[in-house]
Amino acid sequence: MKISILKVLIFSFIIFFLLVFWLGLKKDNNYNTRSLVGNRISNFQLIEINNDKKYISEEDLKKNRYTLINFFASWCAPCRNEHKYLMNLSNENKKIKIIGINFKDKKNNALNFLEELGNPFSFVGKDSEGKISILFGIYGIPESVLVDSDLTIIKKFVGPIDQVQYHQILKLIQ
Amino acid sequence: MKIKIFLFIFYILFSIDAYSFENKNKLLEIYKNLRCLVCQGQSIADSNSDFAVTIKLVVQDQFNEGKTEEEIYKFLTSKYGEWIVYQPTFNVNNFLLWTLPYVVLIFGGFIIFLVVRKTKHNKVN
Numbered sequence: 481m482k483i484s485i486l487k488v489l490i491f492s493f494i495i496f497f498l499l500v501f502w503l504g505l506k507k508d509n510n511y512n513t514r515s516l517v518g519n520r521i522s523n524f525q526l527i528e529i530n531n532d533k534k535y536i537s538e539e540d541l542k543k544n545r546y547t548l549i550n551f552f553a554s555w556c557a558p559c560r561n562e563h564k565y566l567m568n569l570s571n572e573n574k575k576i577k578i579i580g581i582n583f584k585d586k587k588n589n590a591l592n593f594l595e596e597l598g599n600p601f602s603f604v605g606k607d608s609e610g611k612i613s614i615l616f617g618i619y620g621i622p623e624s625v626l627v628d629s630d631l632t633i634i635k636k637f638v639g640p641i642d643q644v645q646y647h648q649i650l651k652l653i654q
Numbered sequence: 655m656k657i658k659i660f661l662f663i664f665y666i667l668f669s670i671d672a673y674s675f676e677n678k679n680k681l682l683e684i685y686k687n688l689r690c691l692v693c694q695g696q697s698i699a700d701s702n703s704d705f706a707v708t709i710k711l712v713v714q715d716q717f718n719e720g721k722t723e724e725e726i727y728k729f730l731t732s733k734y735g736e737w738i739v740y741q742p743t744f745n746v747n748n749f750l751l752w753t754l755p756y757v758v759l760i761f762g763g764f765i766i767f768l769v770v771r772k773t774k775h776n777k778v779n
Contacts, residue, residue: 486772489764614733619734
C-alpha cells in the first residue's frame with residue numbers, strides 16, 4: 481500500500497512537471513506590450529521641435545478625445561512607409577489628434593522629412609536622447625500609442641502602422 | 655602645515671573617488687538586473703544597443719535624483735511590464751516560479767523519507 485502511495489506521488493510529480501514545461505513552452509515568450517493596455521501615461525512634458533519655449537504636457541492631451549502618439553525619425557525607413565496612413569488619419573478623421581515625437585534625430589533632417597512627406601501631426605515634440613520614449617514604454621521605432629482623453633492606453637502599435645492597423649484605429653475610435 | 659593640507663586634499667579626493675566608485679557599482683548592479691528587450695539574452699549592462707543606452711541614461715537620472723533601486727524597477731516595470739526585470743516581484747502570475755523550488759524540496763524530502771522508512775522496514779522484516 482505504501483509503495484503505491486510512493487508511486488502515485490512520483491507519477492503525479494512527473495505529470496505536474498510535464499504540464500508546467502508544456503505550458504511554459506506553449507506560451508509566447510516574445511516580449512509584447514499587450515499587458516500595458518489599460519495603463520495610464522503621466523508625468524511628461526514634450527518640447528516642440530522648432531521652439532524650446534513651446535511645450536505640451538498631459539493636460540493638453542486630455543483635451544483631445546483620442547490621441548495617437550507616434551515616435552518617428554528621418555533615419556527610420558519603416559517610418560516612411562507608415563506616414564501615408566498617419567496623413568490619412570489626420571486628414572479624414574477629426575476625432576483623433578496625432579502627436580509626433582521625433583526620436584534621436586537631427587532637427588533639420590526631421591523637418592525635411594515632414595516637408596517631403598507631409599505633416600500629419602498637430603504637435604511635433606523632440607526626444608533627442610530618447611528618454612521620453614521610456615515614459616511611453618517604447619523600445620524601437622516606429623511605435624505608436626493610442627490613448628483616450630483619460631490618457632489610458634487603448635492600444636500600442638509596435639512597428640509601422642499598415643492598412644490593417646489603420647482600420648483598427650478607425651474602429652477603436654468610432 | 656603643508657603635510658596637513660596635503661593629507662586633507664588627499665582625503666577629499668579619495669572620498670570623492672570612493673563615492674563615485676560605489677555609485678558606479680550600484681548602477682552596474684541595477685543594469686545587470688534589467689533585461690535588454692531588443693537583444694538576445696543580454697542584460698542592459700551587457701548591451702550597447704540604442705535601447706540599452708537609453709535605459710542606462712534614465713536609470714542614471716533616477717539614481718541621481720535619489721530614487722531607490724526598487725523605485726527604479728517599479729518605474730520600468732510600469733512602462734515595460736515584469737519582463738524587463740530579471741528578478742520579478744512576487745505576484746499571482748508568477749507565484750509558481752517562487753514557490754515551486756520549495757514545494758519540490760518538501761515533496762522530495764517526503765519521498766526520500768518514505769523510501770528510507772520502507773527500506774528500514776524491509777530490513778527489519
